[in-house]
Amino acid sequence: MVMNMPVVGKIARIAGPVVVAKGMRGSQMFELVNVGDLNLIGEIIRLQEDLATIQVYEETSGLRPGENVVGTGRLLSVELGPGILTQIYDGIQRPLEVIKSSSGAFIARGLTAPALPREKKWNFKPKVKVGGKVVGGDILGEVSETALITHKVMVPPGVEGEVDYIAAEGEYNIEEVIARIRDPTGALHEVQMMQRWPVRKPRPYKTKLDPVQPLLTGQRIIDTFFPIVKGGTAAIPGGFGTGKTVTQHQLAQWADAKVIVYIGCGERGNEMTEMLERFPELRDPKSGRPLMERTIMIANTSNMPVAAREASVYTGVTIAEYFRDMGYDVALMADSTSRWAEALREISGRLEEMPGEEGYPPYLGARLAEFYERAGRVVTLGSEERIGSVSIIGAVSPPGGDFSEPVVQSTLRIVKVFWALDTALAYRRHFPAINWLTSYSLYLETLEDWFKKNVAPDWSELRREAMALLQKESELLEIVRLVGPDALPEADRATLEVTRMIREDYLMQHAYHPVDSYCSTEKMYLMLKTILYFNQKVKEAIAKGIPLVEILRLPVREDIARMKLVPYEKIREAAEEIKRKLDEQLESLLKGREVAVPAR
């Protein structure tokens, strides 16, 4: 990133977001340029002799051939440092709150604003001493950025040597020099709290590790049947209105990650507004602090320029990697990667590249893979061992809800977890509409130990039993569809009742219910165990000749159905109570006595 004299060229052609400029010899690939009299921001995406092809991050109306294009000598980069949390940025990290105060409710063109506040002073606490040896990634000091997150100020990758100067504890802004490092050649490097990093280049780490821990989401169907790991990748494809965004919001709210990066990539403005309104009010369950304090939002909504949409996922993942490098677990949600792919397609079309399937460029799969590859659990740079992770969860919006299209298919070749949203379930208002028969997680085996140790020794058995029942259900329903429910033996009909309970009382989870929105693994365990205990008891009772209809009338079934609404603190008690009632009510059925139905 050496600064030469800026290259100044002239616009030769404009077609939508793509501009060709001539006289651009000396500029570099992915260099940022200022385009036209309005100083629109653009990025060079192709160089051919003295011609540069530029994708422009703002609306290009009014640009004319002959206007200037000025190089900046800088690659498209993000600013990293204290002040980044709680922000909402556009796809190229322009702070939308600041833009709003300068241009009002509508985004004007040609505006720039620093991504991080320059004036604000942060209390910096040094962690190294003069004379100490440091390498890239070492922690020079800390800033308590929000009550939830301690921001570690790190030696930038590639810099190493001896600490020549370190600032004393005190108030500094992000541009003040807080350390000087003398490298082995004797050169001095000044370090500020703010660093820049080019978004298209993954930040370095020492080694990638196998994942070992689940990224718990508090969503029963996910944590029980299709869990994701810290450092893992997941895709959530589904037609419109099937619940991609609600699921992503739920994860942003409840996932047990330290930092959340949420990218609204070509989706609705109001969905970002919803987060902006809710996250400052929602509390982190552990600390009671607003969830906003661990969150960074990137909003490049569908009506904002498409080229910036293309950049938004890189902006987001670079920020995620930066927090990973501090040793944190970061979860990144991208809603929706299809809109990103469409931006790629649009730019590619304007470049007149050879199209692949459905007009997408042939490198679609490669780009998707590069993006997801930036997830992972790693040993970070630095002399002390730190482990951090980035998990990526991408929504996919297939046209017509058809999963055979190129974006879903390319994504499935990469990610390890597949949450398949099902339009039929969504129409019935079965939410989350994740299909339990077609979804999968390749992390199930890996996590078996963790769940055994941390939840219950018989967790995996319960999970398998429940899944086996659900599979059995689909076979039985096939028969019912052909010959009607009457043809089934009593035991099979009992299975159908139990699986209905698994579906409605366990898998269905209401995102907007104050209690049901989040479910701890302990609560999941107790709920599942209760339903499966019911299954066992019912089968026993039927074997003893008790008619199913009578069992179905047992009032305890309603208690089981309402278990999801029992607050976490009371769930143990409730589970025991239900077990006791069930035994008692079945006992009295067996003895042929009437069960007193309590009045409502």
Added chain:
Amino acid sequence: MSASMSALKARKYRTISEISGPLLIVKSVNDAAYNELVKVETGSGEIRTGVVLESAEGYSVVQVFEGTSGLDVDTTGVTFLGETLKVPVSRDMLGRIFDGKGQPIDGGPAILPEEELDVYGAPINPSAREYPREFIQTGISVIDGMNTLSRGQKLPIFTEAGLPHNLLAAQIARQATIPGKEEEFAIVFAAIGITAEEAMFFKNEFTRTGAIERLVTFLNLAENPAIERVVTPHVALTTAEFLAYENDMHVLVIMTDMLNYGEALREISAARAEVPGRRGYPGYLYTSLAQIYERCGRIHSNKGSITFIPVVTMPGGDITHPVVDLSGYITEGQLILTRELHRKGIYPPLNPLPSLSRLMKEATRYTRKDHMQLSDMMYYCYSEAQDLRSLVAVVGEEALTERDRAYLSFGEAFERRFINQGIYENRDLDTTLEIAWNLLIEYIPESEWKRLDPDVIKGYCPKYRGKKP
């Protein structure tokens, strides 16, 4: 909001080198601005309008709204006007009728513009939006009860040829109100490629109800230039933005039929020989539609709002058609009309199951505590009923259990009493919810009321209401 352009005077050329579909390629132009407005003059003096789609040193590609038929390469003149496409706006537009580009066609005086606004506007800053939460009562049970509309929401009607979507759109426009507030909606109505007869229906409807005073109409009818349809939605929404965000009005925008907009876009894309996305539609159809739909909403510290009800035809009932599908991906829900209900004589033939209002959970926080839960319960019961119907078709009703029969009869009654209502019947929310409760009481045993909290049942069910616990 306007796209500033370094001022340049009008430049006239007579150097058309190619005419292809709705496009002209003009040679020897070096300074056309992208999106610049163009005047096209035929040899016989007829004037048309176009915009620059691509500009380069030496040539420029111009799209002509009125189409290119009758143009030639020798005598046709092209004047680049030095500005982008603008809409003159004024409050005086209320009560007036315009063509698809915003020119008055009702014989009235020219509009004295208060401002000239860029047709494409500028994107709303997501951090400046205010979440829509005010419930609009449409007086239609299946909408108010199960798919509420909020002020600032975009909620399309997905329909098929021959279904009463126009009746429904007009009924919504007529009855929409915020309970407890007396403010009336201003209505911006845009006809995009529909027939004159359909347009006349709306006109009569609005005249009869006195809404004409609060109405701005834009007409691009089936017989009008097809390419113009790509700007008509923007012209209408620019006007709506002016009324809402600069004049504090609550604006209801009704636009029909978005399918025709998509087709116009496809025609241009094909003429440019662009690589098509699905079914010949351009890859940027999503973005183009979003740039229309996302213009509605609410803005912080601004009294006005834009609520948007576009009508989208599903050709052959195909909900996966690109224009329909992508609309669904952008809007905040959808109201789906079905031929099946229509055949049964149910009006509105709106099937709640595939329909959705994404803003309902928020809106219902301010209506009644039982509203959302009752809606969930209706959904549950009606989808059970639908499943059972298909089962009965195979195995006959005898095979059903007692529980199943209850749901089956519920389904019939629900369609007849809850969905079905008069074209002029305006039910308030209490009436709508009362019908829902009564259906439950009559058909579904209370042990099945799983979506309802006990305290909601106690507090709102007519069976218990007014009784001491």
